[in-house]
């Protein structure tokens with residue numbers, strides 16, 4: 001697999017995962033078959049794990065509550081953080097699990113129907129887990145940018161139609 | 165109403181003789197119309213990267229609102245000279261061999277006025293940026309065009325250059341990557357041009373404003389070839405690569421006597437470039453590289469799409485190696501570039517610039533900028549396809 005082609009393909013898909021292979025082919029100066037093959041390879045090798053829409057949750061009728069949760073964890077002999085992180089990732093309420101450096105270990109994003117719902121998950125499910133030493137919950141108030149996209153574009157743009 | 169006929173003609177003859185820019189005429193047509201998709205723009209559609217804008221705001225907060233040295237901020241000249249040494253392979257002294265100007269536009273005007281006397285000749289290649297022949301004429305010299313051709317991918321043929329040189333030739337003005345053709349020249353061609361300049365003792369003015377936007381191999385500046393540094397004035401700026409057209413910052417690097425002469429004109433006519441723009445340019449050089457490179461990647465993709473689509477439509481188009489213009493040949497439609505552009509605008513509301521704006525020999529072509537979003541490129545080329553199909557139907 002040509003890594004240059006793959007980088008270009010991925011950067012196009014990052015911006016619009018729904019682009020048809022015909023359009024990708026034009027942009028990357030490849031044949032449509034070559035693009036389809038490259039995508040299939042990326043999927044087979046687990047480089048591309050899935051495709052999902054970028055949704056401005058504020059505009060959804062069914063508004064969910066989201067929280068960023070900082071978790072400190074006691075690492076385990078031989079396993080480090082992997083087993084606990086893997087188990088936390090199994091909860092449906094947890095959408096993201098990231099191991100970070102600094103004053104805590106795992107950053108989770110937890111989604112629920114209400115504040116109580118999320119708080120209940122933290123106190124009855126998350127905090128009691130053996131190895132979880134502390135949690136700190138930050139409810140999300142407003143999201144401005146996600147995956148490189150500004151959710152509300154605030155730039156006016158008005159340039160001349162013809163310039164030298 | 166005043167009757168201009170009853171007044172004496174106050175406009176200087178050499179100004180009255182300047183043609184109106186062909187782009188302006190077309191512009192009037194376009195602004196009278198709503199919902200036009202324009203491929204007529206010669207500037208990036210990207211906003212200036214936020215880091216650069218933010219640094220400009222910070223400089224205002226610190227009260228940096230004064231004049232600068234005539235030559236420009238020394239910190240900026242140092243950063244410019246470092247950049248030029250690294251990316252173009254020529255070393256200049258920031259104290260003596262570099263001047264910050266109000267865009268490449270001013271730098272070009274300065275160097276032409278600094279060296280030209282009435283009757284001198286300047287050889288340049290067409291199609292070219294609209295200002296070249298006009299600025300040469302305003303400096304009272306004679307513009308001597310060499311026509312470049314589609315067959316030669318609009319590169320400057322060194323043999324043609326040699327033929328155009330006369331005892332009155334003072335300078336050669338070159339622009340690669342080129343506006344409007346997107347052409348670029350490689351090492352061997354630069355070398356051949358350099359040899360001619362040395363042989364005939366010519367000054368070379370090189371406008372490298374699009375140099376970062378090169379999609380193939382990027383080669384050092386012509387100023388870096390043997391015997392050239394002393395006879396080359398290198399012009400560059402921030403408008404294109406950093407999407408900073410409105411900041412109006414350019415620069416010239418060259419031999420001390422040339423820069424000194426340019427500085428004299430600049431100090432009396434412009435004083436200095438705006439400090440806000442200079443602060444922004446400094447930030448662009450310090451921390452703007454990643455932003456610039458991601459814009460270049462995007463232009464490259466747009467280029468691929470627009471050129472393929474033109475060729476699919478039957479408008480033959482070479483693959484431009486730099487800048488952000490495609491320059492398709494529209495003669496297969498039976499229309500001239502001017503007719504093509506006018507009818508396309510009226511029927512499909514797509515604006516492209518007719519070739520004659522850049523050379524009277526370029527009426528088989530139109531210039532299409534791909535400094536517009538991919539969505540607009542895709543819509544515009546679909547409309548062009550429909551327009552061309554309608555012509556032959």
Ligand SMILES: Cc1ncc(COP(=O)(O)O)c(C=O)c1O
Pocket residue numbers: 164206266267268269270293339342343371373401402403409412413414
């Ligand atoms: C070849 C060329 N030189 C110079 C300029 C002027 O640039 P600036 O904004 O630096 O004055 C342009 C702008 O379109 C150009 O295309």
